Amino acid sequence: MRCIILCIAFIFCLPTFGQYTETINSNRPGLSYGAFGVGNRVIQLETGISFGNRNHALRLADADVFGVDYALRFGLLTGRLEFIFDGRFLSQNETILVGGINRVYKTRNFERNTFGAKFLVYDPWIKRDQKGPNLFSWKANNSFQWEDLIPAVSVYAGGNIAVGEESTFMPPNMPSLSPRLGLITQHNFGRWVFVSNFIYDRFTTDFPLFAGIFTLTHSLSRDFSVFGEFQTLIDDFYSDELLRFGAAYLFDRNFQVDAFGLINFKDTPQRWQIGLGVSYRFDAFLKDDYLKQEKK
Numbered sequence: 451m452r453c454i455i456l457c458i459a460f461i462f463c464l465p466t467f468g469q470y471t472e473t474i475n476s477n478r479p480g481l482s483y484g485a486f487g488v489g490n491r492v493i494q495l496e497t498g499i500s501f502g503n504r505n506h507a508l509r510l511a512d513a514d515v516f517g518v519d520y521a522l523r524f525g526l527l528t529g530r531l532e533f534i535f536d537g538r539f540l541s542q543n544e545t546i547l548v549g550g551i552n553r554v555y556k557t558r559n560f561e562r563n564t565f566g567a568k569f570l571v572y573d574p575w576i577k578r579d580q581k582g583p584n585l586f587s588w589k590a591n592n593s594f595q596w597e598d599l600i601p602a603v604s605v606y607a608g609g610n611i612a613v614g615e616e617s618t619f620m621p622p623n624m625p626s627l628s629p630r631l632g633l634i635t636q637h638n639f640g641r642w643v644f645v646s647n648f649i650y651d652r653f654t655t656d657f658p659l660f661a662g663i664f665t666l667t668h669s670l671s672r673d674f675s676v677f678g679e680f681q682t683l684i685d686d687f688y689s690d691e692l693l694r695f696g697a698a699y700l701f702d703r704n705f706q707v708d709a710f711g712l713i714n715f716k717d718t719p720q721r722w723q724i725g726l727g728v729s730y731r732f733d734a735f736l737k738d739d740y741l742k743q744e745k746k
Contacts, residue, residue: 472703476729477521479696479708480679482647482663483568485602485636487525487532488731496521496536498727502712506719513544513719517561519727530570534608537563540619559617564630566608574600575638598639601646606632610652621657621687628652641669659685673700677710691715704731 475488478496488494500517521536538561545552610628612620630651637644644666651659661684667677679694696710705728712723 473700474704474706474729474731476698476706476708477523478706478727478729479698479710479725480645480663480665480667480677480694481681482645482665482679483534483604483606483632483634484643484645485570485604485634486573487529487568487570488523489525489529489733490527492523492525492529493732494523494729495732496523496727496729498708498725500723500725502721502723504719504721505717507717510547511544511719513542515723516541517723517725519725532568533566534568535563535565537561542619557618559615559619560613561617561619563611563613564608565611566606566630568604568606568632568634570602570604572603574602599637601635601637604634604636606630606634606649621652621655621685624652624655624657628655643667657685657687659683659687674698690721692721704733705729 474494475484475486476494476496477483478498497518497520500515500519502515502517504513504515505511506513518539519536520538521534524533525531526533539559540561541558542556544555544557546555547553608630610624610630612624612626616622616624628651630649631653632650633648635646645664647661647663649659649661649663651661661681663679663681665677665679667675669675674697676697677695681692681694683690683692692712692714694710694712696708698706698708700706708727708729710725710727712721712725714721
């Protein structure tokens with residue numbers, strides 16, 4: 451117990467500099483993780499609600515689905531390390547044609563609860579900041595450079611935690627804990643940001659999942675941005691290709707709201723979804739330390 455207390459005390463005494471940004475760094479409204487964290491000793495809450503429909507042509511089933519997404523993020527070690535707890539709770543009313551009669555089945559359960567850590571392995575912007583601008587060429591500072599193709603890279607490791615009764619939204623006979631690994635890359639091209647996630651999930655179970663998520667975000671102004679996202683799921687339990695699109699608006703440097711839509715490209719099931727969300731950064735306890743370092 452004493453060792454745990456000492457470790458916690460050490461963590462909160464770490465210097466607060468690094469990747470703390472002027473405005474909130476949210477993963478919403480897409481599903482991909484960005485390579486960069488929220489910042490050292492920053493706590494961030496991201497949550498949203500959604501409504502959608504799943505119509506399965508072969509099963510003659512039609513389901514209305516209400517969902518709640520949530521994520522709690524906490525940064526450490528000058529922002530390179532981030533702990534993430536995220537998941538989704540679903541409430542589904544499914545109508546299935548059985549013997550000429552429409553039967554309604556109501557299901558409420560968690561689709562996923564995952565706790566993990568993300569670590570920034572490589573940040574190309576550190577080297578560029580150290581090198582500084584080219585004092586002899588405006589063109590060199592404002593034109594495309596080959597080094598712009600080098601992304602920031604993070605790795606992720608975590609575990610899926612089964613809560614309560616077995617969920618029909620997950621494969622059968624899932625253990626109480628299953629692993630989840632990920633590789634994350636991020637390219638920043640001025641007002642454009644391209645993020646890739648490669649995820650290997652539940653690989654110790656009978657239903658391993660490979661997922662790829664590719665998100666392109668464009669800032670139209672300081673406060674308003676739009677995004678498009680493609681996700682592929684390769685799994686014996688459920689495979690699909692999903693397209694998300696939407697926008698986010700920054701109310702102030704710590705508060706963002708977003709809206710999104712989703713469609714897929716098959717009819718087993720055919721899906722659509724719309725949703726709204728918010729992200730809020732709790733960093734009041736950082737301000738004094740951050741300002742002191744700015745003055746140095």
